[in-house]
Amino acid sequence: MSEEAQGPSRARALGRREILVLAAAWLVPGSGHLVLGRRLRAVAFLAIIAIAIAVGVTLEGNLYRVDPERPLTVLATLASIGMGAAYFVLRFGLGYTGHVVAAGYEYGTAFLLTGGLMNLLLVLDVWDLLKSQRE
Amino acid sequence: MPVSHFLLMTLYAFLVSAFFSLLWKRSGRARWKLFLQLFVCMMGGAVLLAWLMYPFPSGPPAPLHGG
Numbered sequence: 001m002s003e004e005a006q007g008p009s010r011a012r013a014l015g016r017r018e019i020l021v022l023a024a025a026w027l028v029p030g031s032g033h034l035v036l037g038r039r040l041r042a043v044a045f046l047a048i049i050a051i052a053i054a055v056g057v058t059l060e061g062n063l064y065r066v067d068p069e070r071p072l073t074v075l076a077t078l079a080s081i082g083m084g085a086a087y088f089v090l091r092f093g094l095g096y097t098g099h100v101v102a103a104g105y106e107y108g109t110a111f112l113l114t115g116g117l118m119n120l121l122l123v124l125d126v127w128d129l130l131k132s133q134r135e
Numbered sequence: 136m137p138v139s140h141f142l143l144m145t146l147y148a149f150l151v152s153a154f155f156s157l158l159w160k161r162s163g164r165a166r167w168k169l170f171l172q173l174f175v176c177m178m179g180g181a182v183l184l185a186w187l188m189y190p191f192p193s194g195p196p197a198p199l200h201g202g
Contacts, residue, residue, distance in 0.1 A: 041157055049154075
């Protein structure tokens with residue numbers, strides 16, 4: 001009886017921790033792996049994604065936002081938001097949008113989208129690691 | 136900023152190859168193997184595609200603004 005009473009609360013506690021780790025993994029690339037003790041991979045992932053975003057911004061690529069007249073921008077915006085806190089810092093903190101006539105615009109957009117998508121894959125990897133830890 | 140297509144392509148291939156080799160493989164040897172496979176495939180594929188497209192004319196540049 002006491003085990004049954006403890007079971008759901010234990011599951012809730014783990015769920016809350018998982019959500020916090022996943023949120024951290026999304027906000028700062030590599031932080032989820034860092035929390036789970038995979039330091040080297042965390043640093044490598046952070047470096048890779050930071051370089052991708054920095055190159056994208058340097059080339060003045062497009063940081064997508066939703067355009068109601070172009071429905072596919074919803075998907076591109078979600079992919080960009082995947083980079084986590086960097087998206088909001090760039091968009092709202094620095095007012096960055098990209099420059100459509102810049103020579104590296106298309107390349108920069110590819111780098112920015114790739115940075116976001118890579119971080120989303122990292123979040124899924126952290127989720128997988130958390131599940132395997134739980135089991 | 137000067138834009139070198141080849142340099143940017145190489146950097147992109149490097150980053151993506153490094154990312155997936157770290158994500159999917161655990162041992163050092165397997166990581167290097169996957170990294171080289173991905174990197175060579177991306178670079179070689181791009182060069183091959185460029186070579187295949189070479190005979191076709193590029194045409195006039197697309198206008199930046201409509202009207």
